[in-house]
Amino acid sequence: MAGILVIPIVAKEVERDVIRAIVDYVRQFYSKFGLGVTILPKMSIRRFSAGYNEIRGQFLGRTFLPILGMIRSELRAKAILGITDVDLYEEGLNFIFGLASPYLKAAIISLYRLKPEFYGERNRELLIDRSIKEAMHELGHVFGLDHCPNPKCVMHFSNSIIDTDFKGRDYCDKCIKKLEVTLG
DSSP, rough: SSEEEEEEESSSSHHHHHHHHHHHHHHHHHHHGOOEEOOOOOOGGGGGGGGEEETTTEEGGTTTHHHHHHHHHHOSSSEEEEESOEEOOOOOOBBEEEEEEEEEEEEEEEEEETSSGGGOOHHHHHHHHHHHHHHHHHHHHTTTOOOSSSSTTTTTTTHHHHHHHHHOOOSSSHHHHHHHHOOO
Protein backbone atom coordinates (compact mmCIF):
# COMPACT_ATOMS: atom_id res chain seq x y z
CA MET A 1 0.00 0.00 0.00
CA ALA A 2 1.60 3.26 -1.10
CA GLY A 3 0.42 6.82 -0.88
CA ILE A 4 -1.18 8.68 1.99
CA LEU A 5 -3.06 6.99 4.83
CA VAL A 6 -5.77 8.80 6.78
CA ILE A 7 -6.81 7.45 10.17
CA PRO A 8 -9.54 8.81 12.46
CA ILE A 9 -8.44 8.79 16.13
CA VAL A 10 -11.63 9.05 18.12
CA ALA A 11 -12.67 10.00 21.65
CA LYS A 12 -16.33 10.80 20.83
CA GLU A 13 -16.71 11.36 17.09
CA VAL A 14 -14.72 12.33 14.03
CA GLU A 15 -17.46 13.09 11.53
CA ARG A 16 -17.47 11.05 8.32
CA ASP A 17 -18.34 14.00 6.08
CA VAL A 18 -15.29 15.89 7.38
CA ILE A 19 -13.01 12.90 6.76
CA ARG A 20 -14.52 12.43 3.29
CA ALA A 21 -14.00 16.12 2.41
CA ILE A 22 -10.36 16.02 3.57
CA VAL A 23 -9.68 12.76 1.73
CA ASP A 24 -11.29 14.01 -1.49
CA TYR A 25 -9.29 17.26 -1.44
CA VAL A 26 -5.97 15.60 -0.53
CA ARG A 27 -6.52 12.88 -3.15
CA GLN A 28 -7.33 15.45 -5.84
CA PHE A 29 -4.16 17.43 -5.10
CA TYR A 30 -1.64 14.65 -4.41
CA SER A 31 -2.80 12.44 -7.31
CA LYS A 32 -0.65 14.64 -9.56
CA PHE A 33 2.34 13.17 -7.68
CA GLY A 34 1.02 9.63 -8.12
CA LEU A 35 -0.15 9.37 -4.52
CA GLY A 36 -3.46 7.77 -3.65
CA VAL A 37 -5.28 8.17 -0.35
CA THR A 38 -6.58 5.32 1.82
CA ILE A 39 -8.83 5.68 4.87
CA LEU A 40 -7.93 3.27 7.66
CA PRO A 41 -10.44 2.02 10.26
CA LYS A 42 -10.88 4.37 13.20
CA MET A 43 -8.68 3.96 16.26
CA SER A 44 -9.60 4.72 19.86
CA ILE A 45 -7.96 7.66 21.62
CA ARG A 46 -7.16 5.20 24.43
CA ARG A 47 -4.07 4.06 22.49
CA PHE A 48 -2.67 7.57 23.08
CA SER A 49 -3.64 7.94 26.76
CA ALA A 50 0.02 8.36 27.79
CA GLY A 51 -0.13 11.78 26.11
CA TYR A 52 -3.10 13.00 28.14
CA ASN A 53 -2.43 15.87 30.54
CA GLU A 54 -5.16 15.79 33.17
CA ILE A 55 -4.42 19.30 34.45
CA ARG A 56 -4.74 20.83 30.98
CA GLY A 57 -7.45 18.47 29.73
CA GLN A 58 -5.44 18.15 26.50
CA PHE A 59 -3.25 15.63 24.70
CA LEU A 60 0.42 16.32 23.95
CA GLY A 61 0.53 16.37 20.15
CA ARG A 62 3.94 14.77 19.75
CA THR A 63 2.80 11.55 21.46
CA PHE A 64 0.68 10.70 18.38
CA LEU A 65 3.50 10.84 15.85
CA PRO A 66 5.60 7.74 16.75
CA ILE A 67 2.55 5.45 16.75
CA LEU A 68 1.31 6.94 13.47
CA GLY A 69 4.82 6.62 12.03
CA MET A 70 4.90 2.94 12.99
CA ILE A 71 1.55 2.30 11.27
CA ARG A 72 2.79 4.16 8.17
CA SER A 73 5.97 2.11 8.11
CA GLU A 74 4.18 -1.22 8.58
CA LEU A 75 1.80 -0.41 5.71
CA ARG A 76 4.63 0.97 3.55
CA ALA A 77 2.92 4.28 2.85
CA LYS A 78 4.52 7.61 1.94
CA ALA A 79 2.67 9.48 4.70
CA ILE A 80 0.01 9.13 7.38
CA LEU A 81 -2.44 11.72 8.67
CA GLY A 82 -4.31 11.22 11.93
CA ILE A 83 -7.54 13.19 12.44
CA THR A 84 -8.71 13.49 16.04
CA ASP A 85 -11.51 15.16 17.98
CA VAL A 86 -9.43 15.84 21.12
CA ASP A 87 -7.70 19.10 22.02
CA LEU A 88 -3.93 19.09 21.37
CA TYR A 89 -1.06 21.15 22.77
CA GLU A 90 2.72 21.33 22.65
CA GLU A 91 5.05 22.51 25.41
CA GLY A 92 5.06 26.32 25.50
CA LEU A 93 1.82 26.60 23.51
CA ASN A 94 -1.78 26.82 24.75
CA PHE A 95 -2.96 24.61 21.87
CA ILE A 96 -2.09 23.42 18.38
CA PHE A 97 -4.30 22.72 15.37
CA GLY A 98 -1.88 20.04 14.21
CA LEU A 99 1.66 18.73 14.17
CA ALA A 100 3.86 16.85 11.71
CA SER A 101 7.17 15.03 11.54
CA PRO A 102 8.94 14.88 8.16
CA TYR A 103 11.25 12.24 9.69
CA LEU A 104 8.37 9.92 10.71
CA LYS A 105 6.28 10.97 7.68
CA ALA A 106 3.40 11.35 10.12
CA ALA A 107 0.99 14.15 11.00
CA ILE A 108 -1.94 14.70 13.34
CA ILE A 109 -4.66 17.33 13.13
CA SER A 110 -7.28 18.16 15.74
CA LEU A 111 -10.81 19.18 14.81
CA TYR A 112 -11.40 20.38 18.38
CA ARG A 113 -10.55 24.08 17.83
CA LEU A 114 -11.42 24.04 14.13
CA LYS A 115 -15.09 23.55 14.95
CA PRO A 116 -17.08 26.80 14.67
CA GLU A 117 -18.98 25.73 17.83
CA PHE A 118 -15.75 26.28 19.79
CA TYR A 119 -16.12 29.99 18.93
CA GLY A 120 -19.89 30.11 19.46
CA GLU A 121 -20.72 29.75 15.76
CA ARG A 122 -22.53 27.13 13.68
CA ASN A 123 -21.21 26.59 10.17
CA ARG A 124 -20.55 23.09 8.80
CA GLU A 125 -18.81 24.37 5.66
CA LEU A 126 -16.40 26.40 7.79
CA LEU A 127 -15.38 23.26 9.71
CA ILE A 128 -14.75 21.42 6.45
CA ASP A 129 -12.76 24.32 4.99
CA ARG A 130 -10.60 24.65 8.13
CA SER A 131 -10.04 20.88 8.29
CA ILE A 132 -8.88 20.70 4.68
CA LYS A 133 -6.48 23.61 5.24
CA GLU A 134 -5.02 22.00 8.35
CA ALA A 135 -4.63 18.61 6.62
CA MET A 136 -2.91 20.20 3.61
CA HIS A 137 -0.68 22.24 5.94
CA GLU A 138 0.50 19.28 8.01
CA LEU A 139 0.99 17.06 4.94
CA GLY A 140 3.09 19.89 3.49
CA HIS A 141 5.34 19.60 6.56
CA VAL A 142 5.46 15.81 6.18
CA PHE A 143 6.76 16.33 2.64
CA GLY A 144 9.41 18.82 3.76
CA LEU A 145 7.75 22.23 3.47
CA ASP A 146 8.43 24.91 6.07
CA HIS A 147 6.10 27.72 7.10
CA CYS A 148 5.56 30.20 4.25
CA PRO A 149 5.59 34.00 4.58
CA ASN A 150 2.71 34.28 2.06
CA PRO A 151 -0.42 34.80 4.23
CA LYS A 152 -2.64 33.22 1.53
CA CYS A 153 -0.53 30.03 1.24
CA VAL A 154 -1.81 27.00 3.15
CA MET A 155 1.73 26.67 4.61
CA HIS A 156 1.43 30.05 6.38
CA PHE A 157 1.60 29.60 10.17
CA SER A 158 -1.78 29.92 11.90
CA ASN A 159 -1.40 31.62 15.24
CA SER A 160 -5.19 31.71 15.60
CA ILE A 161 -8.32 30.57 13.79
CA ILE A 162 -8.40 34.00 12.09
CA ASP A 163 -5.14 33.13 10.29
CA THR A 164 -6.59 29.75 9.27
CA ASP A 165 -9.73 31.38 7.90
CA PHE A 166 -7.71 33.97 5.95
CA LYS A 167 -5.36 31.62 4.15
CA GLY A 168 -6.29 29.46 1.17
CA ARG A 169 -6.44 25.68 0.84
CA ASP A 170 -3.59 25.50 -1.66
CA TYR A 171 0.18 25.83 -1.72
CA CYS A 172 1.64 28.99 -3.27
CA ASP A 173 3.83 28.67 -6.40
CA LYS A 174 7.07 28.60 -4.35
CA CYS A 175 5.77 25.80 -2.11
CA ILE A 176 4.46 23.84 -5.14
CA LYS A 177 7.94 24.03 -6.71
CA LYS A 178 9.49 22.66 -3.51
CA LEU A 179 6.93 19.83 -3.45
CA GLU A 180 7.69 19.02 -7.09
CA VAL A 181 11.36 18.61 -6.17
CA THR A 182 10.57 16.51 -3.09
CA LEU A 183 7.88 14.31 -4.64
CA GLY A 184 9.16 14.29 -8.22
